Amino acid sequence: MALTGLFLCLFLVIHLAGNLQLLLPPAKAEIQFNLYSRILSGNLIIKAISWLLFLSIIAHAVYALVITLQNRRAAGGAYAFDRRRSASNWYARNMGILGSIILIFLVIHLKDFWYLYSFGSLPMDAEGNKNLFEIVVNAYGAWWYVALNVIAFIVLGYHLLHGFSSAFKTLGAYPTRTSRIIHYAGIAFTVILTTGFVFIPIYIYFTYHSA
Numbered sequence: 611m612a613l614t615g616l617f618l619c620l621f622l623v624i625h626l627a628g629n630l631q632l633l634l635p636p637a638k639a640e641i642q643f644n645l646y647s648r649i650l651s652g653n654l655i656i657k658a659i660s661w662l663l664f665l666s667i668i669a670h671a672v673y674a675l676v677i678t679l680q681n682r683r684a685a686g687g688a689y690a691f692d693r694r695r696s697a698s699n700w701y702a703r704n705m706g707i708l709g710s711i712i713l714i715f716l717v718i719h720l721k722d723f724w725y726l727y728s729f730g731s732l733p734m735d736a737e738g739n740k741n742l743f744e745i746v747v748n749a750y751g752a753w754w755y756v757a758l759n760v761i762a763f764i765v766l767g768y769h770l771l772h773g774f775s776s777a778f779k780t781l782g783a784y785p786t787r788t789s790r791i792i793h794y795a796g797i798a799f800t801v802i803l804t805t806g807f808v809f810i811p812i813y814i815y816f817t818y819h820s821a
């Protein structure tokens with residue numbers, strides 16, 4: 611879980627960096643984002659990493675399900691005396707629910723962008739590249755779609771808030787000083803990543819659709 615989780619974190623950093631190109635001035639953003647997408651999709655190594663990414667998402671979700679079922683069986687039904695609230699945060703106790711919401715978001719997200727780009731027919735830009743930029747900008751023209759994305763990114767933020775430091779603990783970062791550093795690094799990582807993801811659809815909505 612920890613290794614697939616950290617690999618997914620690394621993907622998120624790279625994905626956010628790529629998506630930040632959507633914030634360039636409009637004419638430049640279109641050409642640059644479409645060129646970037648073509649270069650990524652045409653590279654064999656990136657394609658292999660992409661399939662590894664899909665495998666990691668499936669492995670992460672399946673293993674989470676197995677652990678949840680094992681824990682439930684080990685607990686042997688509801689606790690007679692339950693004081694877990696005082697020992698952990700609500701998001702740490704609801705990682706399964708948060709993860710399931712992210713999975714639902716991912717299915718919609720992959721259908722709308724990745725599947726369409728890989729297998730659909732797209733308009734072309736002035737440079738002859740598939741116009742994925744137009745697809746993304748059009749998608750974020752609907753306020754409810756922006757809202758759904760923002761909610762999913764906030765859910766992802768809470769999932770990371772526990773998951774990031776938890777992954778390092780699983781890998782052995784137990785001494786108090788190290789775990790404190792990892793705890794704060796996890797908060798910084800989550801805040802930067804979530805703010806970046808949340809900002810993009812809102813920016814697109816108000817820049818391209820607010821007339």
Ligand code: HEM
Pocket residue numbers: 625629647650659660661663712716719720723724727742746763766806807808810811
């Ligand atoms: C502002 C937010 C986001 C935007 C604008 C965005 C946009 C896109 C676009 C255009 C694609 C298709 C092109 C490509 O394959 O790179 C894509 C793919 C993908 N996105 Fe996002 N995305 C966002 C956030 C996220 C988040 C938060 C996640 C994870 C929870 C995510 C997971 C993925 C995955 C797994 C793929 C497939 C990557 C691959 O081809 O290997 N995206 N996204």
